[in-house]
Amino acid sequence: MSFAFQAQGSLPNCALMIAASGKSFRIKVMYSVSNQINIQHGDARLSFDGDPASSLLDQLLANKAPVSYSCRRGDCGQCGVKLLEGEAAALDKGRPLWQMGSLLTCNAVACSPLSLRIPYIPELEGIRVLRSPAKVQGLELLGSDVMQLTLRLPPANRIAFLPGQFVRLTNSEGTLRSYSLSAGPQPDGMLRMHIRRVEKGAFSDWLFARAVIGDLLQLEGPQGHFFQRENRSVDRSVFLATGTGIAPVYAILAAASEKQRAALGEVWVYWGNRFRKDAYLAEQLADLSLQRGMRLTLVFSREEDTGHVQDHMRRDHAALDGAQVFACGNPAMIEGARTQALAAGLGEDFFYSDSFTAS
Template identity: 25%
Template structure:
């Protein structure tokens, strides 16, 4: 049996390696040309110390406390030279990927479809031609290179990790180069280069209630997370508040309803800021966060949206003196071409 180990580096790059049964993470990484930090490899120096964010493992008892203290052990610190996984794991490496002589993977894919879901959102579907799938953590993003250009744009996956077919929910930016390509030029069979995955915004192990806050096409990473949650036995409530500016900006409602039907602990609500909206909930996302969803701070909050929305949620939490157990957020800003910016 082999386990998948996600190595998240300080520069945002993620690499995925396979660790065989009874194999130490450090050995598995070197076997796959990822040079994790090390010196003694005997649990003596602590040079290979990393943080395990999720997963089960065994460190044995042959390392010295000078290399890993009891408190560090309790906090999830690990010595990769001693760590033997018993499940898939996510490990944060306190170095850049370049220092470990590795980097992002590059993939090629063909356009299957580029569809305008509204005048503000485009769905891009790609099929990989160079690999069987892209390993990533639900919520992460990839850089997509514009055809006949060195320019790239970063987009979060909205599809399930590891699949050959990829999907992205992309904001239609006026005068944006990628938006113009997707709406006026893209055709099935076009070849695009992808580099990644990257990002520290991804779904962690669900150990308490989760509140997801999405603004516009910031819905994309949550769709990927919900794909992952479909196959798990949730013991905690997961609620998504999806905010848009106008009624016509709402997309993927049928998919959200399907998720709600398939995931017993999941629910969602939609709010629209336009006062003339026909939506039941009007206003901003922060207007519709209920006390029960905050759970007296015993909650993990995931937030993805434009910078003003992110700042508004941070201000809201401070004004209510709410400190969630974990608060993960990602803000995105549109990129327009230099000629029109």
């Protein structure tokens, strides 16, 4: 029997069609062909031969491309790039390859030569990812299940970051997680983050049960695009957060200079928790709202059934053209908020998000 082969792709997970006796069927083949990967980042260009055995994210990092990442599971969307040309496939078919129109490089392999564009954000010029040990300097309970972790870097290791960004931490047990910084750069150089205890969460179990002052962690960062843009002045800024997603929102609003505060226009903050007892930062947020002239709405989805933060945004803001929206929290909230905001006229580039799943 003879077979006619028609290749539709050339790499693992790309499909190959085989036609036999007038019938065709699809099989998956595993063989390795290197494809050229071309990267655009602002005016910079980068090309390298792709490695068919590893994810695009790993290849971008190995080639020092300025790509952000966090979960490596297709959840957070941080590693997203624009696919300009070519074809990519998912490494793990059970996880997403796309999020909000961007290719998730942590779960992508090239099926052909690729042209990719990494988002260029001028504010990140001069921000370099630091890898450094960090010592536990403070452990403070902010609520029944939220801990403020304070870290100190060695004096020689200074970190530059923008309020709203996050860092990756690896504890002494080898568990790695990403956490947003809850304050802007401090005169004493301390780094603070809010960490909620998660059932069977390896990092939070360690933090609440075994971490002590003086413990050493490994820090990598900053990462992420969730921060105020320098030259963007709008009529209105809407901030949505669920749970500890309020930490980077608080950092942005507390650290804003007078000029940055003015550029935000009217500020509306919606913070969602399941129960009132979970709103561990309510007093500080109320104080900040008074100081900075913001409107604050606390939302409790279980206790008082006041709905979800994105529902409140829709109720209060029928039109969002000329505004910007920042959303940090669970992926469902972010997806819902984005859909509603775009439907209300928000420009696509005026939606900033930081999605995380408690783990």
